[in-house]
Amino acid sequence: MREDWETARRRGPGNDWVILALGHAGEIEKVEVDTAHFKGNYPDRVTIEAAMFARDAEAVAESDTWLPLLAETKLEMDKQHYFESELEPIGAVSHVRLSIYPDGGISRVRLHGRLDRGA
8 A cells, every 4th residue: 555646647638636624723834745756757736725614525626715825836756845934824724625737646745733722
């Protein structure tokens, strides 16, 4: 078993994405996107959006609630990418949508921040 996410090569338009539900709502202060071991099939670019949803079922890709947390950013192969000053201050969120362009593999995503004690 592998502990990463690798998409099939995309031949048509569009991109791949994943929605992550946080264990507890909070404000994200630092993000790690790791492309370790992906030397030929890593995504060229990434965006991260986040939102506050009351239930997981509300967190759908087509929702207008998503706010940009990380603008489209270039990635490199086989590297841990850390983002802190690049993140937009959007407040507490419960879900994150990570989009890769056009396709590729990511070893792990880590989200660091503070818990929202009011949630």
